[in-house]
Amino acid sequence: MYSTGYTQTGNTGIGTSTPGSKLTVNGSLAANYRSEAATTATIGANDFYVVWNAGANGTLTLPAAISGSGNYKGRLYYIKNTTASFNLVLAANGSELIDGNPGISIPSGYGVNIVNTGATSGTTWEVVSFISASIPQFHTSSVVAGAGSVTLTGTTSTADVLPGMSLSVNNPTDQSLNYLINCNIAFDAGAATPLNGAINMYIHMIPYIYVDGVATSFRSFIESEPTRISGGTEASSNFIGTINGTVSLAPGNHTIEVRYIISSFSNLSTYTINQAGGSITATTIY
DSSP states (O other): OOOOEEEETTEEEESOSSOOSSEEESSOOOOOEEEEOOSEEEOOTTOSEEEEOOSSOEEEEOOOOOOSTTOOTTOEEEEEEOOSSOOEEEEOSTTOEETTBSEEEEOTTEEEEEEEOSOSSSEEEEEEEEEEOOSSSOOEEEEEOOOEEEEEOSSEEEEEEEEEEEEEEEEOSSSOEEEEEEEEEEEEEOOOOOSSSSOOOEEEEEEEEEETTEEEEEEOOEEEOOOOOTTSOOOOEEEEEEEEEEEEEOSEEEEEEEEEEEEEEOSOSOEEEEEEEEEEEEEEEO
16 A cells, blocks of 8 residues: 655645645545444544434433543534434533533434533533534425315305315424425315206305414415206316415424315205315425
């Protein structure tokens, strides 16, 4: 094996004969990479970049400070929490501190870069950067509506959740995120028999997006006028609608759903409207 190093005015170069810094590397640089799956573990003297992917909340403990020869002053560690929903605590050793605290919390999808101060007590580690490291940047939750129906009697108004149009969203981070919500619905006004003579029927439908049981301003207005047939049954009539909007959701679990208000004006004793399809999608926007 052969390698070339150069020294110049107290500087050392690797791959260069003119190092401009105490150490100049003309090429790539690699350091130790380790994956840790235990809920309780330690950061070792030979670690540099540690990826934590345990199956429950856990703690990683930094090495104890060293006085004199071998002192860790200036040492860098990178720690990333790659779990889907678990919290990692990065703890200082014994009575040592990280920026004045015995430990710091690293939520799922986040990473931290820390540096050693060289002290042997008090704040022995400082946070250099603390960033969201979630990839991909967009997360989508969606559900496709199942079959369902609503039966109207004469002139009726009703408010209810559309069958299958309820979506659970989990925001596991420690900050609010914006979600783009898109909803598509399709209904079929099925055949019906009039009370007396010709059918005279109008249907108004207003679907709303609700978040955690509270109505948003996002809605759509649909009007359907089925075909009138004298003395017989009315042919089916389809009508569809689309709703979308952006909401900000705090950390935690949320329920997004589509509720409707339907009004019918007819001379029918009963009239059934069948849900022909639909979907609801929530996508994070960073």
